[in-house]
Amino acid sequence: MAVQPKKHEMPVQEASVRAHNFKEVAIGYTEEIAVAEAQRCLNCKNRPCVEGCPVNISIPEFISKVKDRDFEGAYGIISESSSLPAVCGRVCPQETQCESKCTLGIKLEPVGIGRLERFVADWHNANFVGEPEMPLQNGKKVAVIGSGPSGLTCAGDLAKKGYKVTVFEALHLAGGVLVYGIPEFRLPKDIVKKEVETLKKYGVDVETNVVIGKTLTIDELFEEGYEAVFVGSGAGLPRFMNIPGESLKGVYSANEFLTRANLMKAYREDSQTPIMKAKNVAVVGGGNVAMDAARTALRLGAENVYIIYRRSMDELPARKEEVEHAQEEGIKFEILRNPVEIIGHCNPDNGRDPLNGFVKGIKVIKCRLGEPDEKGRRRPVEIPGSEYVIDVDCVIISIGTSPNPLIKNTTAGLHVNNHGGIIVEEGTGKTSKDGVYAGGDAVTGAATVILAMGAGKTAAKAIDEALSHK
Amino acid sequence: MFKIAKKRELNSTVTMMDIYAPQVAKKAEAGQFIILRVDEDGERIPLTVAGYDRIAGTVKIIFQIVGGTTMRLNAKAEGEYIEDFVGPLGCPTKTEEIKKVCIVGGGVGCAIALPVAQKLKSLGAEVHSLIGFRNKDLVILEDEFRACSDKLIIMTDDGSCGRQGVVTAPLKELIESGEKYDEVIAIGPLVMMKFVAATTKSYGVPTTVSMNPIMIDGTGMCGGCRLTVGGKTKFACVDGPDFNGFEVDFDEAMARASAYAEFEKKERELNCNLFRKEVE
Numbered sequence: 174m175a176v177q178p179k180k181h182e183m184p185v186q187e188a189s190v191r192a193h194n195f196k197e198v199a200i201g202y203t204e205e206i207a208v209a210e211a212q213r214c215l216n217c218k219n220r221p222c223v224e225g226c227p228v229n230i231s232i233p234e235f236i237s238k239v240k241d242r243d244f245e246g247a248y249g250i251i252s253e254s255s256s257l258p259a260v261c262g263r264v265c266p267q268e269t270q271c272e273s274k275c276t277l278g279i280k281l282e283p284v285g286i287g288r289l290e291r292f293v294a295d296w297h298n299a300n301f302v303g304e305p306e307m308p309l310q311n312g313k314k315v316a317v318i319g320s321g322p323s324g325l326t327c328a329g330d331l332a333k334k335g336y337k338v339t340v341f342e343a344l345h346l347a348g349g350v351l352v353y354g355i356p357e358f359r360l361p362k363d364i365v366k367k368e369v370e371t372l373k374k375y376g377v378d379v380e381t382n383v384v385i386g387k388t389l390t391i392d393e394l395f396e397e398g399y400e401a402v403f404v405g406s407g408a409g410l411p412r413f414m415n416i417p418g419e420s421l422k423g424v425y426s427a428n429e430f431l432t433r434a435n436l437m438k439a440y441r442e443d444s445q446t447p448i449m450k451a452k453n454v455a456v457v458g459g460g461n462v463a464m465d466a467a468r469t470a471l472r473l474g475a476e477n478v479y480i481i482y483r484r485s486m487d488e489l490p491a492r493k494e495e496v497e498h499a500q501e502e503g504i505k506f507e508i509l510r511n512p513v514e515i516i517g518h519c520n521p522d523n524g525r526d527p528l529n530g531f532v533k534g535i536k537v538i539k540c541r542l543g544e545p546d547e548k549g550r551r552r553p554v555e556i557p558g559s560e561y562v563i564d565v566d567c568v569i570i571s572i573g574t575s576p577n578p579l580i581k582n583t584t585a586g587l588h589v590n591n592h593g594g595i596i597v598e599e600g601t602g603k604t605s606k607d608g609v610y611a612g613g614d615a616v617t618g619a620a621t622v623i624l625a626m627g628a629g630k631t632a633a634k635a636i637d638e639a640l641s642h643k
Numbered sequence: 644m645f646k647i648a649k650k651r652e653l654n655s656t657v658t659m660m661d662i663y664a665p666q667v668a669k670k671a672e673a674g675q676f677i678i679l680r681v682d683e684d685g686e687r688i689p690l691t692v693a694g695y696d697r698i699a700g701t702v703k704i705i706f707q708i709v710g711g712t713t714m715r716l717n718a719k720a721e722g723e724y725i726e727d728f729v730g731p732l733g734c735p736t737k738t739e740e741i742k743k744v745c746i747v748g749g750g751v752g753c754a755i756a757l758p759v760a761q762k763l764k765s766l767g768a769e770v771h772s773l774i775g776f777r778n779k780d781l782v783i784l785e786d787e788f789r790a791c792s793d794k795l796i797i798m799t800d801d802g803s804c805g806r807q808g809v810v811t812a813p814l815k816e817l818i819e820s821g822e823k824y825d826e827v828i829a830i831g832p833l834v835m836m837k838f839v840a841a842t843t844k845s846y847g848v849p850t851t852v853s854m855n856p857i858m859i860d861g862t863g864m865c866g867g868c869r870l871t872v873g874g875k876t877k878f879a880c881v882d883g884p885d886f887n888g889f890e891v892d893f894d895e896a897m898a899r900a901s902a903y904a905e906f907e908k909k910e911r912e913l914n915c916n917l918f919r920k921e922v923e
């Protein structure tokens with residue numbers, strides 16, 4: 174039987190409908206589609222896809238189980254390597270990871286590994302009725318700082334080995350970027366909640382409302398009997414452009430805008446947290462966070478949403494699927510543009526005009542692509558005299574984040590690099606401070622969920638090795 | 644969940660609560676703040692620490708009822724619980740090397756100026772306090788200020804208590820009469836702090852102000868609390884809330900503070916209607 178050349182399409186909500194609701198965009202494969210997609214896998218001997226996965230999931234094996242309609246068996250295989258399959262199936266950049274290595278992909282479209290992973294995890298969540306078994310306790314305490322992807326992974330792996338793990342979260346809800354950053358329409362919050370609940374069944378304690386560095390310090394955690402500490406505090410410090418007008422009302426960091434919408438549910442009519450419901454919105458930046466912010470603004474009722482990005486469509490760092498979804502929904506891409514100033518309302522005749530101080534436009538300059546930079550990406554070169562103004566009443570700045578500074582500022586002996594990232598030993602996640610490990614965005618600066626998970630796994634392994642020899 | 648161990652109305656619009664939060668109480672210092680949520684779907688709001696009892700494990704907050712969240716908080720009774728309470732956040736007020744200080748408080752800002760005055764007094768500093776209110780009904784913490792101040796001047800806009808006028812008038816007199824302050828610490832409405840800083844600047848008296856802008860997480864993540872200080876962008880939550888009063892761009896801070904004025908107005912109306920229904 175000839176292999177179908179293309180991936181089975183992901184059923185999605187119609188673009189014109191979903192642009193006005195916060196329900197998940199992708200609906201997910203049915204059992205029939207999943208089995209048919211699984212049959213496209215060649216089950217090749219050298220398994221290149223596994224190498225492409227930062228946590229090395231046994232991909233062909235789980236796909237074989239799907240082929241045999243043993244979906245729970247498939248889940249078992251994935252969960253040996255991944256603590257958050259329902260999350261990764263949704264937010265991993267598969268096209269640059271597992272699927273980019275797929276043998277089938279040399280001539281045809283690769284197997285839809287991410288879509289299958291998502292299907293398997295959702296099937297398990299909907300159909301599995303048993304309770305996970307509480308592992309045998311070894312009596313050793315480990316503290317995990319931050320409940321994002323790296324922290325949850327590290328906590329899960331250690332708990333399964335019998336450690337008593339406490340996760341400390343600064344916000345009032347566990348999940349880190351999965352709950353404050355990634356929107357509901359891309360990752361429903363019930364899924365994150367379910368993953369956290371599962372960890373609790375393995376004996377993990379989650380203490381919200383504790384800011385390590387303020388409420389407690391790392392040194393105090395050791396005094397309280399924790400034998401190792403994993404720092405997965407993320408990269409939450411937003412960067413601004415330092416152009417005129419950034420302090421005007423209606424200018425948000427993507428973090429603030431998304432936190433209001435996601436964590437604080439400001440999109441609901443009855444929300445107690447306000448958010449600006451703007452008609453015309455400019456989002457500056459081209460990453461996944463920029464796409465999330467743009468699509469959130471659209472769902473909040475904006476008529477025109479512009480992505481302002483200084484390179485071309487080919488250089489956009491966002492996942493391909495997010496860019497396609499954004500385009501289908503009507504997001505306008507103002508590429509090869511760089512903002513130079515945000516312009517505010519200022520009524521010269523009336524100093525008390527309520528519009529004064531609110532955003533009214535963003536001035537951008539056209540760019541062309543020049544020589545490649547050290548990362549190989551072509552540098553944007555501004556074209557003098559090409560400035561013009563786009564009328565907007567809200568600007569969302571999404572040009573990246575830096576590691577949270579609270580822990581480095583309050584922990585003596587913890588070394589960081591000049592970007593604020595915690596310096597760790599490759600392969601173990603060990604920091605310069607004894608007993609302290611780190612991983613995820615706190616180390617690398619803003620990256621992906623799966624890389625953070627990989628770092629959490631690596632550190633869990635190293636912590637286990639260190640403590641079991643103690 | 645965090646228990647309201649004690650509640651007392653200081654005046655018709657200002658309420659004091661002691662919240663049982665031992666981890667926060669253990670670390671809190673004057674000048675720092677906490678973030679709370681009243682109920683599960685609540686908004687996160689920052690409030691500056693108005694005191695703490697490390698033994699009882701409580702943190703004192705004093706708030707003015709200005710919007711939906713503070714109305715909901717005020718509707719809670721002693722013995723009831725609030726959903727979230729996190730801190731202490733921000734940096735404590737610097738008290739080192741201050742031998743003589745003038746504390747300037749305005750309105751509900753006096754609530755957070757008080758622990759600073761008390762701390763400096765306990766460290767042996769000479770404390771002069773100038774506290775201002777709209778009228779005598781709104782005067783709070785007079786006895787507490789008297790107890791920790793070597794000199795106390797109360798000002799009201801209408802002269803119904805203490806002297807009539809704004810706090811900058813006696814501040815100017817004191818400085819001109821030869822009082823040599825190591826520091827003036829001003830905590831109150833933005834416009835008051837702006838004019839205090841403008842007054843002290845001409846005499847070169849170092850001046851610290853405490854900023855309390857709109858924020859969400861309080862840990863440096865949202866950037867909503869950004870201010871321009873000395874021409875640079877600073878986050879009140881992690882770099883402050885105290886800043887050099889001569890460097891803060893107050894006009895910008897005042898503009899930003901009104902970003903959600905419309906929303907707050909609607910919230911107030913909504914809540915007032917709810918309260919009215921309950922009364923009926």
